[in-house]
Every structure is written in C-alpha cells, then in structure tokens.
C-alpha cells in the first residue's frame with residue numbers, strides 16, 4: 001500500500017469520529033516520526049495510538065500545540081505487534097447429519113483439565129464480577145482513562161512485504177487478511193460421514209431471568225450526564241441508529257450491524273464516568289444531543305485468556321449478563337476418553353524433519369499433505385508453477401490436520417492456525433432480532449479466515465444425555481455440539497465413547513454464535529491437532545465469504561425445524577435468511593401467494609411492454 005493510501009485510511013478512521021483532517025494531520029505526522037515511519041504500529045488496533053493521542057492532546061493542550069506535545073508523548077505507548085495466524089482459503093457447503101442419539105444416565109460430576117491444553121477450571125469467576133458494589137458496570141483496569149477499543153479501519157491493508165520481514169513468534173508480522181496465505185492443505189473425500197452438528201435448545205426456550213439484578217444499566221444523555229434509566233423506559237434512537245436499523249432489516253446476511261462507532265462513543269462516555277476527560281470530549285463531539293445508552297459493557301469477557309480481547313456490549317436492552325466460565329481450550333468434564341500422548345503420533349503423522357514454516361516449502365510437509373487442496377488450488381499446482389498466486393478457495397474441504405508438538409516446524413508455521421487461538425477482533429452483542437446474544441466481527445474478514453474454535457466441556461454422549469435430563473429449564477440456553485466421533489475410524493463408537501462439546505456452563509466466545517439457515521457466513525471444520533484417530537478433534541470456524549466489519553457471525557446449526565418428533569423442541573428461528581427452514585405453514589402459504597402475485601405482475605408488465613414498446617425500468 002502506498003503512503004497516500006495509508007494516510008487516507010488513517011484520516012478515514014478519524015473522520016468517523018468527527019475529528020477534522022486538519023487537526024489530525026499534524027498528529028499523524030508527529031506520531032509517524034516517533035514511530036520511525038512504522039505504519040504497522042500506526043495502524044494497529046484501528047489507529048488506536050493516533051486517536052488516543054488526538055484526544056489526549058485535545059484534552060490537555062488543544063491541537064495547536066501538537067508538535068510539542070506529541071514529542072512528550074510517551075514512546076512506551078506504542079502498540080506492540082501481535083502474533084497473527086495464517087488463513088485458510090476454502091469453501092464448502094455445510095452438510096447435516098440429523099442423527100441425535102442419547103443414552104442412559106451416568107454418575108457424578110468433577111472437572112479435570114485436559115493434558116497439554118492449559119484449560120482453566122470452572123472455578124473461574126463469572127462475568128458478573130465485572131461490577132462494583134453499587135452495581136455499576138466497571139470498566140477493566142486497563143480500560144480506564146484510555147480508549148483502547150477497535151475502530152473499523154476503512155479496509156486498511158497491511159503491506160505485502162511484511163510477510164517477508166522478521167517472523168519470530170514474538171513479533172510475527174501482522175499480515176492483512178487479504179495477504180495471508182492459506183494455512184491448511186485439504187484432502188479430498190477424507191471422511192465417510194459428515195460432521196454431525198446440532199444444538200439442543202433447553203427444554204424451555206423461554207428466557208427465565210431469575211438471576212438477581214446485580215447491576216444497573218448506564219445511560220448517558222447529551223453532554224455525558226450519567227443516569228440509570230428506569231426499567232421499561234424506551235430507548236431513544238438517533239436518526240443514524242434508526243437508519244442503520246432499517247438497513248439492517250433489509251440486508252440479508254448482514255444483521256445487527258449496530259453502529260460500532262456509536263458503541264465506541266458510549267464506551268467513551270463511560271470513561272468520563274471514570275474520570276477521563278479526553279473521552280468525554282469525544283462523546284460531546286459526537287453525541288449531537290442524542291440520547292445514548294449502553295446497558296452493559298465488558299471490555300474483555302475472556303479476562304485475558306485469549307490473544308485478543310473480546311468485548312461484550314448491550315445497547316438494546318437491560319438484560320442479565322450470560323453466566324458461564326470462559327475457557328480458551330476444551331476441557332474434559334469427566335469420563336470422556338481423550339488420549340493425548342506423543343507416543344500415539346506415528347512418524348508419518350508428523351513432520352519431525354521440518355523447520356520454520358511448513359507451508360513455505362514448495363512440497364507440503366506430511367501434516368499438510370494429510371489435507372490436500374482441491375485440484376484447482378494454486379498451491380497444489382505449485383510444483384509446476386514457480387510463483388503460485390494466493391489460493392482462491394477450494395471446492396471441497398473436509399478436515400484440517402495441523403502440525404503439532406512432534407513436528408519440527410516452529411509455532412509460526414502456517415499449518416498451525418487453530419492452535420494459536422483467536423486473533424480476530426470479535427464482540428458479543430445483544431441482537432435486535434430476538435436471538436439473544438450474538439457475535440460480530442469488528443473488522444473486515446476475508447474469506448477463509450479462522451475466527452474461533454468451538455470450545456466447551458468434552459462430554460460423552462451419555463453424559464450429555466444425563467445433563468439434559470437434569471435440565472431444570474432455568475438454563476438460558478444449552479449449547480452442545482456432537483463430535484462425529486466415529487468419522488474416519490473403523491468402528492462405530494458407542495454412546496459412552498462418542499464425544500460432544502457442551503459450552504453451556506463453560507466455553508468460549510463461540511457459544512454466542514447464532515444460527516442462520518443455509519447462508520451463515522461461517523463454516524465449522526474439524527481440525528486434528530493432538531490426537532491422530534479423530535475420536536476427538538477440534539471444531540473450528542472459518543469464514544465462508546468476505547465478512548464486513550460489524551456483521552454478525554452465524555453458522556448453520558443443521559437443525560431440522562420440521563422434526564416435531566425430536567425430544568428437544570427447536571427454537572423459533574429468527575435468522576432472517578430468505579432460505580430460512582423454519583417456515584410456518586401460514587408463512588409458506590403467504591410466501592407462495594406473494595410469489596404468484598409477483599409473477600402475475602411481471603407477466604402483465606411484459607405484455608404491456610410488448611404492446612407499447614416501452615422499456616421496463
């Protein structure tokens with residue numbers, strides 16, 4: 001990217017905060033000097049440094065003194081480069097296996113940690129500890145006085161050359177999504193059965209709010225006066241919010257694009273409540289006398305357990321926060337047999353002879369070869385082609401096998417993506433369509449980006465059955481997903497052997513990802529990391545297409561809404577997809593009638609046009 005483009009991207013990001021170009025330009029200039037023209041630092045976290053510097057200067061001295069003030073700016077404020085993963089470029093159509101088998105009850109419960117996974121136990125405090133005694137939402141310590149949240153970066157791309165700069169793990173260059181190379185090589189027709197996936201809603205899909213109200217929502221009116229709104233008071237929306245909502249409603253596949261900039265404004269207003277005048281300035285600039293509220297905000301629901309912070313925001317309603325313990329890796333509940341040992345990994349199941357990045361060599365290593373690109377993949381053609389283009393995606397994707405401990409490559413190897421964890425900027429938010437909480441991305445994601453793994457407790461099918469039987473109905477939602485454990489193996493596993501993941505009580509951000517019939521923007525891919533037999537594997541979400549900043553992330557749970565025989569009642573789907581499978585008979589009739597009316601209208605128009613010779617616009 002050339003300098004002009006970079007400058008214009010930076011101005012675009014600050015303009016979105018109503019910061020005039022002429023005020024930001026000198027700051028940009030001085031910061032660049034300070035950063036020795038390192039644009040990656042400038043661009044990190046949505047130009048955070050630039051925006052921070054602006055508000056700080058504005059609050060302290062006014063932007064005229066910028067040149068002097070910026071030199072006083074602490075160099076330690078430079079954002080550091082983060083470890084970033086490579087990316088998977090692929091496409092597949094989700095398949096469904098609707099078999100749901102559960103067996104008899106089993107005995108008690110105790111959590112144990114899975115070896116080598118560093119999982120946290122369930123004693124991890126609840127999200128609700130984010131509140132102070134008076135019940136007001138408390139920002140995290142590191143959030144106080146500094147605005148550290150992400151701003152969509154107007155499609156900022158990072159220099160291609162970065163990829164070839166230093167690749168040590170601590171300073172692994174942050175490639176733009178567009179620039180990342182595919183990290184996994186996929187094998188065709190690998191497994192016999194498709195991955196079975198389904199969510200079981202709790203017995204009652206009603207949200208039962210029996211939790212104690214332990215916090216009060218915050219709302220900021222006009223110039224940042226803090227108030228706690230009385231419950232039931234309707235939320236006044238700005239014109240832009242209303243416009244946004246309308247466009248959301250009409251947009252298919254792009255729901256809940258709540259204005260992130262406005263979220264940030266709300267975040268800022270909270271800063272003021274904690275004594276940050278610069279942020280208050282920002283708020284008063286942008287609020288334009290609109291009433292703005294933020295009912296709840298947590299800057300990092302992972303409490304530092306992930307590489308990237310994941311915030312939670314509710315701008316819509318005064319809802320209880322979800323109660324669960326965040327874990328970044330799967331954890332065994334009790335009886336699940338997940339046998340991880342280096343001895344089980346045969347020599348041809350790893351690439352001990354490799355070094356550095358397995359994907360950088362022209363011939364993929366043994367692990368990468370386990371999964372082979374489709375015929376059209378430029379990497380597969382790379383043997384004949386000395387300069388392969390970036391992969392444009394694959395027709396068939398089955399599973400991914402990542403390099404692991406016995407492999408000779410390093411942690412920055414392109415064939416280690418899922419194991420490096422979340423690097424995307426994600427946010428949990430309260431949806432407008434009645435789906436409860438959902439997950440959105442705060443940055444544009446290109447097709448094939450690894451988003452997150454589905455993390456939860458590893459249970460046997462028997463244990464899951466037991467758990468479901470004990471459900472009181474007070475649980476807000478349950479989130480089990482079955483691992484199609486006999487996939488790729490010779491024998492069919494019994495229910496006390498077959499595994500599933502349950503994120504109801506303990507899980508990661510994926511537990512908030514909502515369902516969308518057919519055209520969700522994520523696809524779940526089984527990933528083999530530590531265990532070679534596919535009895536246990538990881539389930540990772542990748543984007544199926546480019547996803548815009550602020551778009552809700554969704555996947556197809558594979559539910560059959562017409563299966564009324566199923567013991568667990570499915571939820572009423574509000575996915576908004578035009579291909580929604582949960583169509584009530586009356587809607588079906590209406591849909592058909594509307595279609596017939598449309599067809600007739602079209603026909604009439606065509607005839608009229610033929611007669612008059614007029615063009616249909």
Ligand SMILES: C[S@@+](CC[C@H](N)C(=O)[O-])C[C@H]1O[C@@H](n2cnc3c(N)ncnc32)[C@H](O)[C@@H]1O
Nearest residue numbers: 201435436437511512513514515571573574575
């Ligand atoms: C994995 S959870 C997703 C997070 C959930 N929305 C929450 O608030 O915690 C699955 C539950 O979300 C709700 N849900 C997911 N997708 C939905 C959809 N398309 N329409 C309505 N409800 C949905 C259902 O209640 C379902 O049982």
